[in-house]
Amino acid sequence: MPEALAPVLSIGSGSAYANDRLEPAAAMADSGRVSYMGFDCLAERTMALAHVRRRQDPSTGQDERIGALVPLLRGYLSRGGKVVGNFGAANPDAAYEEFAAHLRKVGLLGVRIGVIRGDDVHDLVTRLDCALPELGTTVGALGDRIVSANAYIGALPIVDCLREDAQIVLGGRLADPSLFVGPICHELGWDLTDWDRVGHATMVGHLLECGVHSTGGNFEDPPYRRVPDPHNLGYPLADVEDGSVVVTKLPGTGGAVDELTMKTQLYYEIHDPARYLTPDVTADFTGVTIEDLGDNRVRLSGARGREWPSHLKVLVGVDQGWKAVGEMSYGGPGCVDRARRAEEIVRARLDAFGSDIDDLRVDLQGVGSLFGDRLVGGEPTEVRLRLAVRTPNMEAARAAVHEVELLYFGPAGGGGATGSVVPALGVTPAYVPREQVRLETEVLES
Amino acid sequence: MKLREMAYSRSGDKGDVSNICVFVYDQADYPTLVEQLTADVVREHFGALVQGNVVRYELPNVHGLNFVLDKALGGGVSMTLRVDPHGKAFQSLILDIDLPGDQR
Structure with a gap:
């Protein structure tokens, strides 16, 4: 058989x-x-x-x-x-x-x-005032900046x-x-x-x-x-x-x-x-x-x-304002020095926004944007400056993009400006007791 | 020798934590990998990119190692202003590590 x-x-x-x-x-x-x-x-x-x-x-x-x-x-x-x-x-x-x-x-x-x-546990994490360990704060402390909370x-x-x-x-x-x-x-x-x-x-x-x-x-x-x-x-x-x-x-x-x-x-x-x-x-x-x-x-x-x-992981969405990114390319002899000069200019221009800018970084793509500066020997033939800013102030975000565009006027030879401003949405984990997450199912028809 | 000649890798992200798993092509190289690709070696190679601990798990069943890098993504995929928020390129950076290679 x-x-x-x-x-x-x-x-x-x-x-x-x-x-x-x-x-x-x-x-x-x-x-x-x-x-x-x-x-x-x-x-x-x-x-x-x-x-x-x-x-x-x-x-x-x-x-x-x-x-x-x-x-x-x-x-x-x-x-x-x-x-x-x-x-x-x-x-x-x-x-x-x-x-x-x-x-x-x-x-x-x-x-x-x-x-x-x-799975939407916004009310639950608010009621429990859940800790947000990666941010070192709680749901309650962030108030209406909490955009969402969904349990896995x-x-x-x-x-x-x-x-x-x-x-x-x-x-x-x-x-x-x-x-x-x-x-x-x-x-x-x-x-x-x-x-x-x-x-x-x-x-x-x-x-x-x-x-x-x-x-x-x-x-x-x-x-x-x-x-x-x-x-x-x-x-x-x-x-x-x-x-x-x-x-x-x-x-x-x-x-x-x-x-x-x-x-x-x-x-x-x-x-x-x-x-x-x-x-x-x-x-x-x-x-x-x-x-x-x-x-x-x-x-x-x-x-x-x-x-x-025993606990379900929750992803909590946090409103972080705006993220602005602007980029400009430099090439030929001295391109890295000119890009660094450009960095000095945009940093100085954005100083006016002071503490309104939560985070700012400038990277030179082709030199060290992914891993920090690890360039071995010589100079690249081209680099791309990238300015990134996180801010609750839309005006500061727009200014960041505009300042990169204005690099067309100096230092010499900047080309190919691009820029974008998008909502900055942080996502951070929290944990809730699984029995407190009430799920319901319903079978409907098309 | 570069790790890339001996092994392959993949990096992934969860919050501000990156993990990179590394596997040898030839299982005869596994003892060398375990001996030489320590958490300290990886920590040193990644430098300021990683602000937290590096923990290594051995995967002898598949001749691999799994590295978990805490505070490695500039605050996490959704928070960081880095060019590569997921740390996708970390799988390539780790393969650039120089190992002494087989000493036998």
Whole structure:
């Protein structure tokens, strides 16, 4: 008698950040290769920026690609494919409204959509006057400068929606790996307190959440490391089973899924590898083994887990006023000296704003803008001066850009001035007891 | 020899903390990596870019090391005025470290 085949879930990545490419997501959807796709749409700043949009127009604050994405998923959804994503950003209900409207537009009526609410903990962190350890202050002390506060939330509400037959699950600050942990645990029947299995699912989520980071993106360093067709990287997908996973990518896409690309992604943005904290688990990646199966297939096993953290991490958005950046290029003999002269001029001109300028720096790109001055031997043939200012005073921000532009008039030979003023939104962590974050789910239809 | 000849790397950010993981191409080089690429060597190489501690975790299962650099991103991605707020280029800076190499 043949042995029963172990259950396998095939799940793919659809997005790694708010502005990620849609074509690889469409390719994944049309491949017929996966039954779930996870879309990570957020990074640390994205959430606060979404809150700023919502403040300007209360009907917005959701991911900005929904209208373009839904038609690309039409075939996939009509075949029963499922989607989980933090498209909600600052406004999960607006994400639902937009998904539903576009689904109806492409003729998909009655699609069940789970909406997860409650990650917005602005009121809670205000009531608790949470500490902001990286700033050395508290929520209360910053008063109305607090723009947003969203708790990283886990797989539990995702599973709740899937149990109610949601085909699309939308939330706000769902943690990146949880977008995959939810479907994996739901489909393979794993309890969300089965820590080792949740640790395994979290490893899979971590390998998929960053999109092309697993398939050859952010990886090349010629001549040491190259991947085929880096202009056409595919998103990764995984065949998940109990105890192991095979990660791969679609045939015909560029890049590479091999031992090297898997290692760099597995420990990307991990601190203590025995204590990777997510809302779902304290994951332990110290025992992971990686087996390159060839042909862009890699098997990983050995991730473990312990109980989830008692506190949820919250990202608190703080209004920091304005960030102004101005740039000007200098070239030829003496270019560095002329750029330094330009620096003296702009610093002197901006002195008038005094303590209104919270932070100011000048970098010479080509000399030491990334790592401090490490120039070895000789002078570069060109440098680009970059002035950056953070200030609550819009007038000071505009002046910073204007002063760089005025460098056209001296010192000699400045060219190519550019400038921008954007809102300066800080994002800083806080922690709240998990039981105080009240989540609710509702399954609606298109 | 430059670390780049022996190893590859990736840097990431969380708040004001940067982590850089480093892996050898040839596992025969792993003992050399562990012996020579210490937290102090990395601390020294990064200089004033890092204002906090540098902690090293060994990853013997994948022949790698993970460095966690505290107060390394000028206040954090969203706060800093640096050109590279995420420290994406740190993965290249670490590979420029000179190691004595295999002394056997």
